[in-house]
Amino acid sequence: MALYSSETSLDCHRVRFVLAEKGINVDIVNVSIDESAAADLAELNPYNKAPTLVDRDLVLYDAGVINDYLDERYPHPPLMPVDPVSRAQLRLVHYRVLKDWYSLAYQIEGSAGKKADQAAKQLKEGIIAANELFRMSDYVLSDELSLVDCTLGPLMWRLAHYGVKLGKPGASVEAYAHRIFSRPSFKSSLTQAERDLMLAA
Numbered sequence: 447m448a449l450y451s452s453e454t455s456l457d458c459h460r461v462r463f464v465l466a467e468k469g470i471n472v473d474i475v476n477v478s479i480d481e482s483a484a485a486d487l488a489e490l491n492p493y494n495k496a497p498t499l500v501d502r503d504l505v506l507y508d509a510g511v512i513n514d515y516l517d518e519r520y521p522h523p524p525l526m527p528v529d530p531v532s533r534a535q536l537r538l539v540h541y542r543v544l545k546d547w548y549s550l551a552y553q554i555e556g557s558a559g560k561k562a563d564q565a566a567k568q569l570k571e572g573i574i575a576a577n578e579l580f581r582m583s584d585y586v587l588s589d590e591l592s593l594v595d596c597t598l599g600p601l602m603w604r605l606a607h608y609g610v611k612l613g614k615p616g617a618s619v620e621a622y623a624h625r626i627f628s629r630p631s632f633k634s635s636l637t638q639a640e641r642d643l644m645l646a647a
Contacts (some may be wrong), residue, residue: 447471447472447473447497447499447500447502447503448472448473448474448475448499448500449461449462449465449472449473449474449475449497450475450477450483450486450487450491450496450497450498450499450500451474451475451476451477451485451496452476452477452478452496452497453478453479453638453639453640454637454639454640454643455475455496455497455546455636456480456551456552456555456601456604457496457508457509458496458497458509458597459599459600459603459637459640460497460509460513460597460600461480461497461512461513461516461631461635461636462598462635463596463600463631463635464475464512464513464516464525464596464635465516465576465595465635466630466632466635467523467525467632468516468517468520468523468525468633469524469575469631470516470520477496478639483542483616484531487554489640490493490505490507491505492569493622496505496535497509497512497517499512499515500517501515502599508512508638509597510533510544513525513596514593517593522637523590523591523605525592525593525596526592526593527588528559528616529593532587532588533589536586536588536592536593536594539579539586539587540593540594540597541592543594543598543601545598546567546572547572547573547601548597548601549566550565550566550569550572551565551604551608552568553600553602553629554566554569554608563609566608567612568630569605569608570610570612570616571612573605573610573612573616573619574612574615574616574619575616576619577615577617577619578618580618580619580621580622581618584625585622586598593628595626598622598626599623599626599632601643602619602622602623602626602627603608603627603636603640603643604617604624604643606644607643607644617640
């Protein structure tokens with residue numbers, strides 16, 4: 447199995463976190479520095495974007511599709527509940543995280559000046575408004591790590607780099623982020639470039 451991945455991509459980090467959490471043996475192909483890998487990616491994925499997963503004859507792209515596949519293909523540890531109601535609730539939260547917060551993160555990364563500052567302000571306000579959600583249990587709506595947490599962890603890691611400081615109003619969010627960052631799987635999912643983001647913040 448091979449994952450075509452970029453060093454600082456949020457979506458690639460999501461997939462690397464799931465791979466690490468499940469202890470899946472995978473060859474990480476860094477398209478940021480490997481020109482031949484970048485050329486291969488253009489042939490494998492019609493959108494020519496990482497992350498792209500190759501598992502024998504199967505080629506998958508889109509972080510959500512890849513992570514769902516990994517959770518079903520390698521069921522231990524499970525990253526979604528068996529109960530359909532709990533699973534649907536988590537999927538709805540996941541949808542909102544991607545729609546409301548990831549979209550702002552993409553704006554911050556893709557722009558500068560006032561536009562980036564405005565997106566960072568909105569992101570901070572949105573996360574602080576959800577502070578109570580992070581107080582309810584160790585992880586989002588659960589005492590066990592889920593795919594939602596595997597999406598949130600990489601975002602939380604980048605907040606300081608985005609200039610987002612939550613302070614006291616976001617205390618529960620920061621405690622949650624610390625739990626994520628302390629996991630061995632999260633630590634091993636980080637690229638050197640991602641570690642440097644934190645140092646530079």
